[in-house]
Amino acid sequence: MPKFAANLSFLFTEQPFPERFKLAAAAGFRGVEYLFPYDYPAADVAGWLREAGLEQVLFNLPAGDWAAGERGLACLPGRQGEFAESVERACEYAMLLDCSRLHCLAGLRPPGHDEAELEATYLANIRFAADRCASIGATLLIEPINSRIDMPGYWLDDVKKGFCLLDQVDRSNVKLQLDLYHAQIIQGDLARTIEANLGRIGHIQIADNPGRHEPGTGEINYPFLFNLLDRLGYAGWVGCEYKPLTTTEAGLGWRAQ
Numbered sequence: 088m089p090k091f092a093a094n095l096s097f098l099f100t101e102q103p104f105p106e107r108f109k110l111a112a113a114a115g116f117r118g119v120e121y122l123f124p125y126d127y128p129a130a131d132v133a134g135w136l137r138e139a140g141l142e143q144v145l146f147n148l149p150a151g152d153w154a155a156g157e158r159g160l161a162c163l164p165g166r167q168g169e170f171a172e173s174v175e176r177a178c179e180y181a182m183l184l185d186c187s188r189l190h191c192l193a194g195l196r197p198p199g200h201d202e203a204e205l206e207a208t209y210l211a212n213i214r215f216a217a218d219r220c221a222s223i224g225a226t227l228l229i230e231p232i233n234s235r236i237d238m239p240g241y242w243l244d245d246v247k248k249g250f251c252l253l254d255q256v257d258r259s260n261v262k263l264q265l266d267l268y269h270a271q272i273i274q275g276d277l278a279r280t281i282e283a284n285l286g287r288i289g290h291i292q293i294a295d296n297p298g299r300h301e302p303g304t305g306e307i308n309y310p311f312l313f314n315l316l317d318r319l320g321y322a323g324w325v326g327c328e329y330k331p332l333t334t335t336e337a338g339l340g341w342r343a344q
């Protein structure tokens with residue numbers, strides 16, 4: 088089986104954020120990821136990781152005004168200064184948390200700008216972020232997210248577009264974050280997509296479809312895909328980014344199958 092990381096924005100939400108680290112460790116996870124650490128001092132988060140014996144696998148760059156509905160800054164013309172600040176803040180946390188993967192949200196398609204302008208803005212921002220990440224030994228991840236159900240208006244909403252952007256960015260420390268739940272909604276053909284692009288995939292996330300619940304609750308054949316990842320020698324992490332159908336603990340049985 089691959090290495091599974093608990094996503095603490097989705098799992099163990101029965102308890103406050105600081106408590107979730109030890110719950111993840113007690114449930115057998117060795118790594119954690121979450122959306123954002125910025126509500127807490129990095130030294131506190133580092134302490135929770137250390138006490139639980141966990142590796143910090145991944146978190147996101149600040150993504151604009153999340154509460155107001157923003158979902159990243161990278162494709163937004165006119166927001167480059169704020170984007171640069173978000174890169175700096177994420178890198179400060181990554182160094183203190185010893186985290187070598189950062190995910191950069193693309194943003195929602197803004198009205199009044201053509202596709203060429205959004206793409207040029209995105210590519211320039213991603214190259215800037217990649218070079219700063221390289222200076223601390225980190226990989227920058229970009230993730231296709233479905234815009235049909237979970238994030239209407241999201242700009243990077245196609246898996247092929249994600250791989251095409253990787254080619255254009257042309258930085259060896261930029262990889263694709265393949266969230267198999269989103270990929271299933273966007274296009275399916277999961278096994279072939281993994282097999283054809285393994286070297287360009289820097290992180291994987293899982294949830295079943297429909298519902299975004301734990302593996303085994305929907306149409307995706309996760310035992311088959313986990314076997315495939317083992318057979319292909321995928322050495323990265325698989326983030327458990329799903330909404331437990333009932334409780335987190337009750338929904339962990341799929342790992343033993």
Ligand SMILES: O=C(O)C(=O)[C@@H](O)CO
Nearest residue numbers: 122147190230232266328
């Ligand atoms: O929504 C997802 O899927 C993610 O991986 C998040 O990090 C994006 O906010």
Ligand SMILES: [Mg+2]
Nearest residue numbers: 230266292328
């Ligand atoms: Mg995801």
